[in-house]
Amino acid sequence: MRQAGTYSGLLSKMSGRAGTHSLPLARIKKIMKKSGDDVKMISGEAPIVFSKACELFIEELTKRSWTMTMQGKRRTLLKDDVASAVIATDIFDFLLTLVSES
């Protein structure tokens, strides 16, 4: 008996509670390992630290991008808004190549 809609709604509420990470730890670990040849061993806590750090990073970049959206008097956040936010923020310099490729 399939009641996927009801259950998935309930489940998404449950995952919003503290104790569940908003980004999958296995994926984070995979990305960390791919970042360099000398990244061989990763402690259990490192992906957990990143799950929070990435959340904060996405929040910050999103807020800054939204400032650009508002300057353009729009209500849809576009790719160019993200690019503008990256250009305008020194600590996001490592992303300049990424946002200029398209």
Next chain:
Amino acid sequence: MVEEQDKLLPIANVGKIMKQILPPRAKISKEAKQTMQECATEFISFVTGEASDKCHKENRKTVNGDDICWALSTLGFDNYTEAIVRYLHKYREDERERAKNQSKVTATSSNEDKAKESPSHKSREQTTSVQQIDETSSAPSELRALKKGKSSLTNPP
């Protein structure tokens, strides 16, 4: 540029975080989500690289949570450190509680022979629970409970 989706953070998770920080009626283009997905993935690589260099210089093989915090601070993200330290403390506390509860369970149902086995059993349990976190779908046991028509979650048998 070919995107291999399993090398990036999942776009659904990224989109959800973006949505939560924006005003209720804000909209996000698909391309913007994709760009954010790539940026966040690059963020992990960038910070990990810095942390890994430090470990290498100090002749350490394992990149740990403190190395990541150090790298974040060095690269200009020191305003994240406070929130992360709080999050890590809460996580460690939760893990301690979970380990305590599990050892209580094994102690009540065990005799002497089983008690000898319990350290490895406990570590298996802990591995299992970490894997459940990894998979984000700790859903299966909850689904089973729901299917049985129970309104409150019970411990799996």
